[in-house]
Amino acid sequence: MSIDNFDEIIRRSLEIRKKYHGLEVLHHGSEWIVEEDALAYLTDAGLVARNIMAQQKRWPKIGFEEELTHKLGENIWWLIVLADRMDIDIKQAVDKFLSKTEKLIK
Template identity: 35%
Template sequence: MSTPIQDGVEAAAKRAGQIRDLYEILENRINGRVWSTHELMLGFTNDVGTVGRLILAKEGTWDIDGDATAQLEHKLAESMWWVMVIAKRLDIDIADAFASTMEQIEAGLTHAVEVD
């Protein structure tokens, strides 16, 4: 039985897939093929680097043009999109993976805080 969080992640992953489908149409038109998993990962890591610079900008240690918060919102959401797209490409159910990972982390943390 799924949880509301799993349902939300599943819905987000479905939407990410719809957007990816549009990118694949463009990639086929422009390149004659869709991006490989490796190329997807390079796109993701590029955006992660941008997130790092935007965090510096938000904290006032890196100059950028524009609104750091708005740009961070966009890049963080885009980073979630990359994760969902890559998970689908690798045949990983990201909703189940997220739920089970959070349960494992919670169990470990609960045990750690109860030890005190």
Template identity: 40%
Template sequence: MSQPGQVDLEPARHRAMEVRALYEAIERRLNGQVWTLQELMLGFSYDVGTVGRLILAHEGTWDIDGDVDAQLAHKLSESLWWVIVIADRLGIDISEAFADTMNKIELGLVPSADQPAPQS
């Protein structure tokens, strides 16, 4: 069971790595090796750029054929997959890292009892 402030991304990590293993089998067959960390990052960067264009399309400032919302859902999910795969390659526990990062951000946003709330 997760502790308060904890996030369990293990099911997502497990599924992402199952799919990554399928890609690795294709890469070994076609290239004789799996993608390097740099190649993974290039793939992720490409998809992030696509997300940017889809956001513009969603806002009506970029013309894209097809269902923009469906494409956004797909590319955002794929981007999460890239993050999980890259974290795994780097040996980062993404559940722990995410929970720690959210806790740190939250602490910076919530005023303490002895600190007044920021004025807007």
């Protein structure tokens, strides 16, 4: 994936989040705070783990394939959203992590 494509993924992710904020205001009177976003992300991360267990035949669940694919994408979306809300450049964060890790495991 090129940087340009990642920029588009970030743009689309943040646009979707804005729409969800509108629904939160409509249904609850206010937007979720960052901590609520983090809790939603952790919930979805747990669902990734549960669906991986099903995929590996370690948890009895039928029809996990579509949900696993969806939740993997959703987890990336949440990380983009959380980084943005905390003024962290996700592209720089990923690049820094990769560079540091590459040096560690030469």
